[in-house]
Amino acid sequence: MGTAHHRRKRPAEIRRALLDNAMQIAVDQGLGAVTVQAVAAASGVTKGGLLHHFPSKQALIDAVFLDLLDRFSEDLEERMRDDPVAPGRMTRAYLSSVLDLGADGGPTAALSILMLADAPLRQRWADWTEALVSRHRATDDSVDLTLVRLAADGIWLSDLGAVPVPQREKLLARLQSMASGTHEGG
Amino acid sequence: MGTAHHRRKRPAEIRRALLDNAMQIAVDQGLGAVTVQAVAAASGVTKGGLLHHFPSKQALIDAVFLDLLDRFSEDLEERMRDDPVAPGRMTRAYLSSVLDLGADGGPTAALSILMLADAPLRQRWADWTEALVSRHRATDDSVDLTLVRLAADGIWLSDLGAVPVPQREKLLARLQSMASGTHEGG
DNA sequence: ACTTAGAAACATACCAGATGGTATCTTTCA
DNA sequence: TGAAAGATACCATCTGGTATGTTTCTAAGT
Numbered sequence: 341m342g343t344a345h346h347r348r349k350r351p352a353e354i355r356r357a358l359l360d361n362a363m364q365i366a367v368d369q370g371l372g373a374v375t376v377q378a379v380a381a382a383s384g385v386t387k388g389g390l391l392h393h394f395p396s397k398q399a400l401i402d403a404v405f406l407d408l409l410d411r412f413s414e415d416l417e418e419r420m421r422d423d424p425v426a427p428g429r430m431t432r433a434y435l436s437s438v439l440d441l442g443a444d445g446g447p448t449a450a451l452s453i454l455m456l457a458d459a460p461l462r463q464r465w466a467d468w469t470e471a472l473v474s475r476h477r478a479t480d481d482s483v484d485l486t487l488v489r490l491a492a493d494g495i496w497l498s499d500l501g502a503v504p505v506p507q508r509e510k511l512l513a514r515l516q517s518m519a520s521g522t523h524e525g526g
Numbered sequence: 527m528g529t530a531h532h533r534r535k536r537p538a539e540i541r542r543a544l545l546d547n548a549m550q551i552a553v554d555q556g557l558g559a560v561t562v563q564a565v566a567a568a569s570g571v572t573k574g575g576l577l578h579h580f581p582s583k584q585a586l587i588d589a590v591f592l593d594l595l596d597r598f599s600e601d602l603e604e605r606m607r608d609d610p611v612a613p614g615r616m617t618r619a620y621l622s623s624v625l626d627l628g629a630d631g632g633p634t635a636a637l638s639i640l641m642l643a644d645a646p647l648r649q650r651w652a653d654w655t656e657a658l659v660s661r662h663r664a665t666d667d668s669v670d671l672t673l674v675r676l677a678a679d680g681i682w683l684s685d686l687g688a689v690p691v692p693q694r695e696k697l698l699a700r701l702q703s704m705a706s707g708t709h710e711g712g
Numbered sequence: 713a714c715t716t717a718g719a720a721a722c723a724t725a726c727c728a729g730a731t732g733g734t735a736t737c738t739t740t741c742a
Numbered sequence: 743t744g745a746a747a748g749a750t751a752c753c754a755t756c757t758g759g760t761a762t763g764t765t766t767c768t769a770a771g772t
Contacts (some may be wrong), residue, residue, distance in 0.1 A: 351721060370644050372558060376758060387758085389722050397758060450645075456686065457643040458556055459636075466687035473692060483696050487673075490691070493683050494676025500642065501652035505676070506659060510669050537747060562732060573732085575748045583732065 355393050357383040362404050367450045371457065374401065405455045408448065409468055412437065416472075425520075430476040431485040432519045438492045439512070442499030449500045488519045541579050543569040548590050553636045557643065560587070591641045594634070595654055598623065602658075611706075616662035617671040618705045624678045625698070628685030635686045674705045 361382040366374050376397050380390040394400040419433035442449045455461045473480065473489075480489075492515070498505050505511060547568040552560050562583050566576040580586040605619035628635045641647045659666065666675075678701070684691050691697060 354721085368645075375756080377756085385721095386723055388724070388760095388762095391759075392721060453639065454643050456683075457640050462687050466689045469684075469687065469689045477692075481692055483693050483700060486692050486697055487677055487700065490680025490684070490697075491673055491676040493680035494678070497642075497679050497683065498655075498676070501648050501655065503652045503655045506663075506667055506672050507669050511672055511676075514669060514673065540747085561730080563730085571747095572749055574734095574736095574750070577733075578747060 351393070354383060354385060354389070358385070358390055358393055358400065359404055359407055362400055363408075363447070363451055366404070366454050367447045371401075371454045376400070401458075402461075404451075405461050405464070408451060408455065409464070411448075412441075413468075415440075426479050428480055428482075428485050428519050428521055430472070430480040431488050432516070434472075434489050435492045435515060435519055438496045442496050449496060453500060484518050484521075488515050491515055537579070540569060540571060540575070544571070544576055544579060544586065545590055545593055548586055549594075549637055550633070552590070552640055553633045557587075557640045562586070587644075588647070590637075591647050591650070594637060594641065595650070597634075598627070599654075601626075612665050614666055614668075614671050614705050614707060616658070616666040617674050618702070620658075620675050621678045621701060621705055624682045628682050635682060639686060670704050670707075674701050677701055 358379060362374055362379045365378055365382060374397075376387050376390055379400065380387050383390070390400070394403060415437050416430075416433050419437055420429050423429045423432060441452070455465055480486075491511075495505060495511075544565060548560055548565045551564055551568065560583075562573050562576055565586065566573050569576070576586070580589060601623050602616075602619050605623055606615055609615045609618060627638070641651055666672075677697075681691060681697075
């Protein structure tokens, strides 16, 4: 009869596990190591089980990054809700959110870079970014604020490679003051 | 007898073609599409021929990125030689060099991101970067200059995804003036 | 409350194709 | 003539995907 599965079925948790483990494997061993087999095994499920939740490997990958983008979006909007000042609000949220992204040893950051390595996924990211700045054009369109966001991306990149940023604290203070309009604008 | 090869042998050019085509394939179709077969075929050579130049696929990949880093290094140093002003020299070279990287439609940029997606390769990049800032600590260590370099990375990232940078011209002017010390320092 | 059909959630078995790599042969160069 | 350059043939392994089985949940019907 074979050692069929006797585990209780919890599809939601399995699905979450599949996404999380795919993410973890991608971070640890690169996107090439993300095979259907490996992800399924890491999640305590067989290939058939995975293919039930995601019709193809590509669907899995897409879901992972969609999930990632969603999480980041929620984090961003949560920070924006906590900020009463309108001008530069998105930029401040973006700055702190991106900094936190690289802070935890960088699993999320490392994953994001994998997203940028794939052309279609990169397009999704580009669309998302453009929509973001477009949506907040009224409050976050100054040169100063754009500069802050670009620098935040740069720091994120440095954190990704564990490259130390010289005078990090001073730099962050500067960015925060620029995003708060404390600095004279351009 | 088979249709054996009657082409003249030019190992150096073949080697170059292998590197270039591997790069091109990676840019166009992602790193996953870089197979020994594909690269060899694109270079008018069989697998055996490729494996002669590079003992393994990983060796090929490594060589591609080493080559990329070398080119960038040379470009950087060339720009630095053309700059008579010592303070901020590296940062100015870095800024213009990085901008040019994304300017040509971004093949080089797209390739670089693939480098960052692989952990060991990412380490090489990190080492290279750290060595660079360390070497020019005497002339490029201010908060302003670091900020310029980080923003340059951010622009590079935006260019990679073809995300438009708002008020790009103004922003670039600002960065250049910051890197030239025309701006009051922090 | 008990049954029961059917869908959902998995497992098992299998496959056609691609992949990296090896072994070996042939041609060209120095 | 020996070494480099490249071709050809071959293989063990792994890949994503399909087909189909088995178990568990769910909800209607009574």
